[in-house]
Structure formats: C-alpha cells, structure tokens
Amino acid sequence: MSLRFRTTLLVIAAIVVVLGAATLVIDFRVDDEVAQRADTDLLEHAQALADIFTARTRASAQPFPSDWIPSFLADDGTIYFHIDCRGQHVLSSGDAASLAWPMPAQQQSMAFADMTDHRGTKLRAIALRFVPDLDDMHHASSGQDAARKTGDASACLLGLAADYSEVLDFQHSMDHIELGSVVLGFLVVAILTPLLVTRSLRPLAGLAEAMDKIGPDTPSVRLQSTPIRELAPLIARFNAVLSRMEEGLLRERQFASGVAHELRTPLAELRTAIEVELRYPSGRDPQELLADIGEIGAKMERIVAALLLLTRIEAGIEQLALQPVDVSALTHAWVERDRQRLLERGLQLQLNIEADVAWMADAALLDVLLGNLLGNAIAYAPAGSMIVLRCTPLSWSVTNAAPDLSHEDVIRMKQRFWRKGKDPGVHTGLGLALAASAARAQSLRLELVLQEGNLQASVMP
16 A cells, blocks of 8 residues: 555545534534524514413403414414413414424423424424413513412413424535535545645655665765655664665775785785795695694684674674783784794894783784784884883883884874885885774773884783
C-alpha cells in the first residue's frame, strides 16, 4: 500500500466521520428546535383558545356552536379541539371526540402527544388544564394551582390538535439537505484529498531523488536541510548515517593503506632473503633459515593484528582490556629483534632499562607503539651515530640524532605518510601516526621533542 493511498484513505475516513457526526448533531438539534417551536406555538394557541372560552363563558351562558372555529385557528389547516368542564363534555369540533387525546398527570397542567386522525393525517396534540372562573384565575398563579385550589370539578380540560405534517416535511427536507451536504462534501474530499496529499508529499519525492544521487563514489555528499519540520529529523539522521559510513570507508582505506605500508618492509625482507638464498645458496641450516622466515611472518602478523585492533577501537567496535604489561621485557625483546639492523648501519645503542617496569596497557598495541618508535630511530638516525634508549616506571624514551629536522617538521611528524622534502627515503611514514593512535587508545602520552639536533620520542603512562 502506497503512502499516498494510505494517507488519502485516512484523511477521507477522518473527514467523513467528523462531518457525519457533526451532521447528526446538527440534524438532532434542528429537529429538536423545530419540534420545540411547534409545541410552543401549539401551547400559545391552546392558551388563547382557553382565554376565549373563558371570556365568552362569562359574557354569555349560551354554549358555543359545535362547528365554531376561532378565526386565529381557521388558517392553520386541520384543527381539532374539545373542551370538557366538571367532567362533562362542553365543546368539540368535527371528529375530535374520536381521537385518543392525551391526559395530563395529576400534578401537571399540560401534556403533548402525537396522534393520527381517521384520514391518516399526522397531528400534534396538547391537553391543557385551565379554570374558566375569572375570579379564581385572578387569585391563582397558574392553572395547576387553580385546579388544586378549587378541585377538579371546577377545572376544564382543553384538547387542541393541529396538522403536524408541515413540521415533519420541514424536518425531512432538512434531513435531505444535510444528507446531500454530506454526500457533496464526501465527493469534494474524495477528489481534492489525493491532489492535496500528492502535493504535500512532493518534498518526499525530492528527498528520494536526492538520496538516489548518493552512492559509493560520492560518500561526502550530504542532503540539504529543509524547513519542513517533519523531514528535518529524517534528513539529520540520514546525514549522520552518511557521516558514519564515510568514516567507516575512511577507516577501511586507512587500514588498507596502513597494512600495505607497514608490510612493505617485512615483505621486501622476506622476498630478498628467499631470492638471495635461491641464487646464492649460503649453506645455512634449513631450520635456522625457516626460523628467520617465520620471524618475518610473525612480525607481519603482529602488524596486521595491531592495525586491525586499532581500527576497531577507533570505530568504537571494541574496547581495550588493559592489563599489566612488562615494559622492560618488551623493550629487551625489541632490542634483540633490531640488533642486526643496528649492526648493518653501524649504530651504537646506549641502554638504560630498569628492571620490572610494568604499565597498564594492551600488550599488542604497546608492542606496536614501542617497536615503531625504536624502528624509526634506527631507520633515520645518521649512520654510525648513538641511540639512547631509556625505560623507567615514569617514562620510556628513545633519542637519536636528527640534524635535518626542524621544529615545524616535528609538529607534522604524526601525520600519515608525511615526508621530509622530496627524498622518498626520508619520511616518518605510517609509523609515528600509528604510534600516536596506539598511545591515544591506551591513554598514554606520546611526546616528540627536538633539542640540540636530537629527536627524543617519549611515552608516559
């Protein structure tokens, strides 16, 4: 079911229910008002007739002629009336005696009822108690009080019935008009609502078109804000999803580039070792050769595991479980791993490693952090120079000569793949950027300080 059809159906149903309920209320109020006005008019006629009867009774003792109809009732169509006094019939018109007249209760002065004559005409009738004695009427406040004062024998009962068909016809006409209004309103709503709903849903169509233009090749595109209150939260959340997707893509690209960059050196070592051994067999023990190759593979495995863990931590997918790590043992292990590189470049290593130094950290990330700092010092220190390595409970630092670096270079060294000048061999690569991320993930502080031509990289818990 489409949103437009669903909205149209709900709007039409709501309008029809509301309009129908309002029409029923109006119809009830109109019919009630018309009926009350008809009863009021009938009561006024009955009281006038009672007054005329009282006046003529006092003026003359002669009874009214049986066919007499007062002039103010002559133009009201079908009229029936009768008057009984002291329990005796006094006056009636036409076939009034054959009608089932209403009888007021003992404590009531009047009563209304619907009747039908012998011709099937709908009548509205009233039965009214009154006292024809004028003296009693002057001393009594109502016909009911007079009847109670003088007794039923001194009271008269007047019955008056008038044609009610005009009132019923008027009520039926109003019913037809109201029903026609409802039907007409329904048709208008049924025609206009789909058009209005379609027009109101145009922003959704525009939003869908804008979303369709966003793809993998345009991850940085965002939806434009809208003044429409209902769509603003949707656009904001969709843009937030796009931002998270872009961040995820960026992390994936950084991970891929980081893996490619960090594995370049061990892969080159592995390839060189295999090619040299194939072309110029050294006669080394196969177990020793395989151990060297396995060490290179383990190094690559540690790099990939550390990069993957760091990516997951930065994405908020995984939380670090910090535990005590023996920094002294980890530092000695890295010195042993890099001893061959130190000999190849003729570097001297001054060690100041205190025993039993332990920090709360992640072993894999701390291994990556310290290994990158020591590896950068060995790679970029001038050949034959001195490297100073210190490990204390309060800090871990490595210092090497860096005559070509400036303070501006040190500020930029933590950027990914930053290069010093145009020489592709002089750069920090991913190492310091990875080290900075690893330190930040473990709540460690990494500082780079250039002083008197020496670069000192320090890590503090």
